[in-house]
Amino acid sequence: MAEENFFDRVYEVVRLIPAGRVTSYGAIAQFLGSKGSARIVGYAMGAAGKAFPPVPAHRVVNSQGLLTGKFHFDSFSQMEDMLASEGIMVEDSKVQNFKKVFWDPSIELTVD
DNA sequence: CGGTTGACTTTCA
DNA sequence: ATGAAAGCCAACC
DSSP states (O other), rough: OOHHHHHHHHHHHHHOOOOBEEEEEEHHHHHHGGGGHHHHHHHHHHHHTTTOOOOOOEEOOOOTOOOOGGGGSSHHHHHHHHHHTTTTOTTTTTTTHHHHHOHHHHHOOOOO
């Protein structure tokens, strides 16, 4: 085990993403307290592949709803297929109804 | 300790 | 609207 301080934060948030919903790196970064760490979220996701329990990285996309990280999966269609299985409409590596399926941790997790 | 990298975001042209 | 460049923060070598 390693001290994935920032990574663990990202992993937890990503794991909290409900099925049929997606979020952006910036949203997670901002939820962590620093919007500038959006890249760090993506960097953490790179380690997510070896993280356990595995995080639904396929539910994390960029601000455009584009599946930028699909190249890191075993197969390019892997990410799209999983999102489709969740009920998310994906077209041309892009999440359709992105605004509808968008899940903002800073809002959903901040009920009070 | 310092430079490079990275599944990003935002802004200028 | 499209394209390129800068900015940002944390981890890795």
